[in-house]
Amino acid sequence: MSQIEVKVNYILGFILLIQLVLCLVCAIGYGLARDGHESANYYISWPSLRLALDGFLVYLTYFVLLNTMIPISLIVTM
Numbered sequence: 001m002s003q004i005e006v007k008v009n010y011i012l013g014f015i016l017l018i019q020l021v022l023c024l025v026c027a028i029g030y031g032l033a034r035d036g037h038e039s040a041n042y043y044i045s046w047p048s049l050r051l052a053l054d055g056f057l058v059y060l061t062y063f064v065l066l067n068t069m070i071p072i073s074l075i076v077t078m
Contacts, residue, residue, distance in 0.1 A: 012070060015069055
């Protein structure tokens with residue numbers, strides 16, 4: 001592997017770590033918002049899933065939404 005590939009792999013790993021942390025923060029924020037406003041906002045249809053399972057699904061949703069942070073085309077062009 002060349003030095004450029006090693007450096008790009010390091011940067012992509014760092015971006016993936018940032019993405020995982022952002023997804024975790026968003027999922028925790030969703031859980032706090034849902035826990036605090038579930039009974040107050042009767043007009044919002046909250047899913048009937050358990051909070052932990054719903055938080056995990058929100059985590060995966062944000063992972064898919066934020067996956068554009070990782071530039072796959074950069075790896076293909078190298």
